[in-house]
Amino acid sequence: QQQVKQSPQSLIVQKGGISIINCAYENTAFDYFPWYQQFPGKGPALLIAIRPDVSEKKEGRFTISFNKSAKQFSLHIMDSQPGDSATYYCAASRRGYQKVTFGIGTKLQVIP
């Protein structure tokens, strides 16, 4: 049973467009939702994260939107650039615990 469902699995966006990746979770005990970015041949890197006490968090061109009642959260990449081409993972964990569950990943390709 996949506790964190991520879609789409692949995404192609034109340069300058908005990339949107969606995630949904089932365990209501989750209260920390990080996103990771992974370039080919590298380990994942923490990109941005949110807690359920806010509905949105923005860092530069990256924004997380969070809908607690729907148990959904999404990553928006504004003004997408070819350098954003990577695999993105959403994840979820519980406060005070260091166990993390990942989504399946989204391979983003930004074309010029």
Place this chain on the structure above:
Amino acid sequence: EAQVTQNPRYLITVTGKKLTVTCSQNMNHEYMSWYRQDPGLGLRQIYYSMNVEVTDKGDVPEGYKVSRKEKRNFPLILESPSPNQTSLYFCASSIQGLEAEAFFGQGTRLTVV
């Protein structure tokens, strides 16, 4: 240079032959964790450790063991590897858990035949 070092980078082994993948960090980080990455399944956490002698299971601990006898080292042990453990493995460390920036090793590509 701050880094997480995994060894070996590549390993081909046979079913049932015990192996250890080493992970060492030089940043005095308390938190260390192991992940496996598989096509179509993404990343999954195997084990993590909050400090010396403190380890706990991630989502897919079956078939793996870990130990944390020293702060800098967190080896991953496969007592009896099977083909379904063929995967890309990453070790990571951070100063304090998931909410801090994690430093990842280069990855270990393991093939069990």
